[in-house]
Amino acid sequence: MFTEMSRRDFFKKAGVLSAALALSGCGGDRAEERLVPFLRSPEEELAGVFTHYASLCRQCPAGCGILVATMGGRAHKLEGNPRHPLNQGKLCARGQAGLQALYNPDRLVGPQARAGAAGGFQSITWEEGLGRLTEALSAAASGSGSGAVRVYGGQLPDHTYGVAARLLAGLDGGVPGVGSSENGARPLVWNLHRALDGAGILDAVSREMYGSSATGLPFFDLASAEVAVSFSADLFGTWLSPVYFGRAYGEMRRGRGVTRGYLAQVEPRLSATGVSADEWLAVPGGREAHVALCLGRVILDEGLAAGSRPAGVDAVFQDVDARGLAADLGLSFERLVRLARIFGVSQAPLAIPGGGLGAAQNGADAVRTVMALNLLVGAHESTLGASSAKPADSILATETVSSFAEVRQAIEDMRSGSVDVLLVLDGDPVHDLPASSGFSEAAANVGLIVDFSPFPTDTGETLAHLCLPAPTYLETWGYHVPQPGPGLAIVGAQQPVVRQLHDTRSPVDVLLAAAKGVGGRVAEALPWENEVACLKDVVDGLRERTDASITSGDPEAFWMRWQQYGGWWATQPDADPPAPRALRPGLATSAAADVGEDPVEDGSRFLLRPYVSLTLGDGRHANQPWLHETPDPMTSVMWDTWVEIAPSSAERLGVSTGDMVKVTSSVGSVEAPVYVYRGIGPDVVAMPLGGGHRAYGRYAAGRGVSVGDLIEPVVGAEGELAWGTTRVTLEPTGGSKALATLEGSESTVVPEGL
Amino acid sequence: MVVDLDVCTGCQACAVACLAENNVGIVGEEEAAIGRAQHWIRIERYWDEGEYPEVRAQFLPVMCQQCGKAPCEPVCPVFASVHSEDGLNSQVYNRCIGTRYCAHNCPYKARVFNFFAPQFPSPLEQQLNPDVTVRSVGIMEKCTFCVQRIRRAREQARVEDRPIADGEIMPACVQTCPPGALVFGDAGDPDSQVSRLMASRRGIRLLEAFNTEPSVVYLKREGGLDV
Known part of the structure; x- marks a missing residue:
């Protein structure tokens, strides 16, 4: 099918071929078996020359753009996508290692079901697996709705989250397009990594600060910052989007103008980021925000605060006993005054509320305090911002990190036997949740646990009744809106870069097929034929925007360019970003x-x-x-x-x-x-x-x-x-x-x- | 090459990029514990003087320094460790007989030895870079400045009948380094970015007293606001 191809048609054909592969996931008719061997090499496949495909990294939730060097149908090297505004050609250690997820020697090679209550696994066909899933979901749909179904993921690609949210809404008889119904369950997105990142807290505080018109996490323009104070954020290691922050740090240090940026790190344990910082302030864990209180008070006292600041910000710092608090924290007051002065007078200051703020029970108030410091010095006019709305209405519900309370409630529901179906779309809750949360014991009361991981996880091996293995991220489709982004609207494109290695199917295809089997409101909530059709709907909505990296009147051409460049992004920041308002943190100052x-x-x-x-x-x-x-x-x-x-x-x-x-x-x-x-x-x-x-x-x-x-x-x-x-x-x-x-x-x- | 220590964050992206690009073997915990891990680039962490809470540290990425007067070369009995025409300190795998004299003589500990044949349990062998030889047991190896990428860029430039552009050649570590701490280029071209950076007052070379004439220049950290 390649031999007649002209260079001009390359991406068109590549897209169609890939679509055929994904379609085969639903129909059971394996397109790849019909591929003609390369007696004559296809035009784009030159012996010894790499062909690069743009896609997305899914090793962590950040969602960097990647280019995959392939040769002879194999992926050999992952690089950052230079065009992607988030990482601009860079990639981290974990991103570089993605090939070892793809070519992992211990992957599940096909669907399997547990034989007997405590038995081992037996291989099954996809039809059998889908049949069992459809049956269980049908029972839930005719019974108590989404109350009997839980969906878990440690990190879910946006389209997977959106489809799962619609499945739950459909089980409740909800309206298609609404992510969750009034009393229905959202997909649970939580693990210790997300908790230590503080993503859930930051998201909640951001919503308070910017109101409902804002979407996603705020963005931190470290590259433009003159003086940045990081409160327990391991910026260049693991926090939220380390490649973005690492790249921004390089720019900050080299100076956008003539000033070399200054970084101070406040944390209890010296991290790699603390080593990079110019100044390291050791404070007890959970008390980082007290340093923000001290800095704010000094800035107020010395009249260094920015002229225009939201009403109510000063009140956060007015009554702070900075000198006493500094002594209590074991920090020299003079040192804090010095930092407060350079931070306060800077034209581009930035306080970063890191994951460590969530260590203690007052995590949300700690984040509010650090955000108040930003407003006090006017960072919201230079280095801190929020995005106004979704890039397009067609974008499905975006992945939102759950709170631990929601996870606890779900575990309680499982323990009480009111959960019939648990879908583990990603991750490994047995390992990734604290053992004391009681997940493993509670899950024993769930009727059907389906694990979608490509790997034999602890959850899959110890609890799952059914394993319907997903392909790895290099073999499948998706899109992702990075959070936090670089201050531009981005919808990154993920596409298969190699043929699927094993007999796997995308969880989205599986859910769509199961929903069709259930029928009724569930099928209405998920009307797409397959994953690619769903993505095409989403991507097509982006064509309305003219201020973007790719534009085209033709849906098919737009879709192909979206894949070719690894995504779509706006060329300009939001014209009308949401304005922040001051919050009232009730941060107690006693240890x-x-x-x-x-x-x-x-x-x-x-x-x-x-x-x-x-x-x-x-x-x-x-x-x-x-x-x-x-x-x-x-x-x-x-x-x-x-x-x-x-x-x-x-x-x-x-x-x-x-x-x-x-x-x-x-x-x-x-x-x-x-x-x-x-x-x-x-x-x-x-x-x-x-x-x-x-x-x-x-x-x-x-x-x-x-x-x-x-x-x-x-x-x-x-x-x-x-x-x-x-x-x-x-x-x-x-x-x-x-x-x-x-x-x-x-x-x-x-x-x-x- | 230039390594700007003022922006290196110790994030290890270079180290993993190198493992992937150069088919470097994994030795496992027991071998790694006796110093046999095979990294071609490693990030050393040095503690400064001072106790908690005034403790500070710094990172130092170390790879083969591609010495002008390389101590590894004169001790190799079979000319496996030799200077190439472009000044690279190259390792010819099919000459190497595994005496390990070169590693013993390298002051930067840049050389690693294959005490066992590397293992790539199937299908991990599919990750291998077809441009780079997989070294077998008994062979010495080290950073090559990604010579395969240099060759490719040179061939491409020759085909297009043009000089190689500044920044066109990027070893895997340089390409992936998020803050851009690693810069690669032609030190012989006075207008190249590396040449300009090498002239910085912050520039030093590692263990210069040994007179090895390293090709890697490190830029010391800035002192922050006090400078």
Whole structure:
């Protein structure tokens, strides 16, 4: 089918071919079996020359644009897409490793069902699998509606989220086009990574601040900032959109004009971002926003605040005892005054409310306080903004992170037996939720658990009744509106860059087929023939916009260009962005209000500080060996989970790097090796997420420990998980292991000349 | 190459890009624990003086420095480690007999040895870059400045009958580096971006006292507002 092709028609044909492949997911008629072997190579396939396809990275929720170098039908290298406004040709460590998701040796090769109650899996056909799913959804539709169905995802591509939201609305007899009905369930999007990012809190506060006319997370123009203060945001490691922030940091440092940007980092544990910062302010975890209070008060006192600021902002800082608070935080007041002065007088200041603000129970108020500091200094007129509306009406409901309270409620519903069907569209709730949330036990009461992961996850292996494996992101379709974006409306395009390796189907195709089988309002809510038809509808809505990177009167040409360039984006920022209003954070300034009582001073108890691993994320990447063997930037440890402990505490406990300790909280305990870490206080221990899978393939299973086993399910003031309030004890076990690290010795000597 | 330490964030994107581009093998935890991980580029983290909470650190990406007077070259008995005509310090895999003298002599610890044959459980072998040889057991390897990309750019320029443009050649690490801390180009061209950066007052070379004449220039961090 390629031999007659002219160069001009290349993208047209490529699109049609890919559509045929996706269609085959529904019809059972495998288009790829009819492909003619390359007796004569197709015109675009030159031996030894890479063909690049634009698509989207889905290794983390950010949604960077990628170019995939393919040759002979195989993907060989992922690069950033230089045209994509978010990452502009750059890619992070995790993004680079996406090939190892695609070519992972432990993927599920086809649908399977559990034989008997506790038996192993047996291969089934897609028809059998779809039949069971349709049957269960039909029962729900004729019974209690969406109340009996839960949809879970750690991170969902926007179209998957939108389709799942419509499925739930349809089960309730809801109106097509409405993401969720009044009392219906939304897809649950939550895991420890999202919680540690604070995405849910930031989203909620942003809605308060910018009102309902705003969509998505606010954007932070770090590139234009002169002075930025990051409150526990691991900007260049894992927070929300690390490639965007890394790229912006390069621009900020080199100076848009003549000024080299200045970065201060406020956090309890020295992160890689803290190393990059010009100034590092160590404060107890959960109290970062108190530094914002001090800065605000000093800025008010010295009359440095911006002229035009929303009413009510000053009130946030007026009554702060800055000097007392600084002493309480263990910071020099003079140092804070100095920072406040350069921050206050800057024409382009930016305060960044990082994920660490959600560590304590007052996370939302902490974010409001940092946002108030932004308004005080006028950042909303230079470096902070929000997007006004969806890029087009055709865009489906955008992925919204749930609150921990919603997750708890869903787990409670499962425990009580009122949930009949659980669809795990993405991720691995058994591993990615705190064990103490009781997910595994509650899920035992669910009638049918369907796991859609391409991999044998802990959830799939231990709980699922049915596995309907999805293709990886390099083999399937999608679109994504990045949050936070770079201040431009973007709808990134995801397309298959290689033929599907295994007998997999996209979850969206599966849901559409099942909805058709259920019929009635459910089928009306999801009217599309398949995933591609759904995407074409969405993309076609973008043709109305003229201020954009691609425009065309012809729907088919527009669709092809959308794929060719890796997406659609506006050429100008919003003409009329929503204006912020001041919030009233009731941030208490006593330590006890944040993380509970002070740690016991005898040194036997520590505050546990979990953090997202730069390489393994929350464990999503633990099946990718490149990332296992990439050293953590601060400790250089590979292949394991470790416990960071201050040198003085290590000495007190009589342990050194590599010694095993038993870490015990009120809800669980794990054993892991110690890493003596200089960038942490004596009453805190830190551990990276990512390890401790029971399954998930040869590279992940049984490696490291899961910090989620230790975290207490403390709910914050506004329904969030207060993930930084767990206290643990450490007990040396007497054992030790040789940690795989890069460093030969604990060198404190900087090489000569640096 | 120029490495601007003022913008390096230690994010490891370069390290993974290099593994992917150059078919670098994965050795596993036990081998990595005895120093046999095969990274061609690594980010070292140095602690400054000072105790918590006044502790500071800095990152230093280290790859083969492509020395002008390379200590690895004179010790190779079979001329596997040799200077190429364009000044690259190249490693000829099919000459290498695995004496490891070169690695022993490299002050930057840039060279890694295949103590075992690399494993790519199927279908991981499909990820391999067809432009780069997979090295076998007993072979020494190291950063090549992505010589395959240099070759491709040169061929392309020759076909189009034009000089290679500044910035046209990007090793995988340079291409992916989010903040743009790594810059690659022709140091012999006084107008190239690397030449301009190399002339910076912040420029230093690693372990210059050894007189190895490295081709990589590091730009020291700026001192922030106090400068």
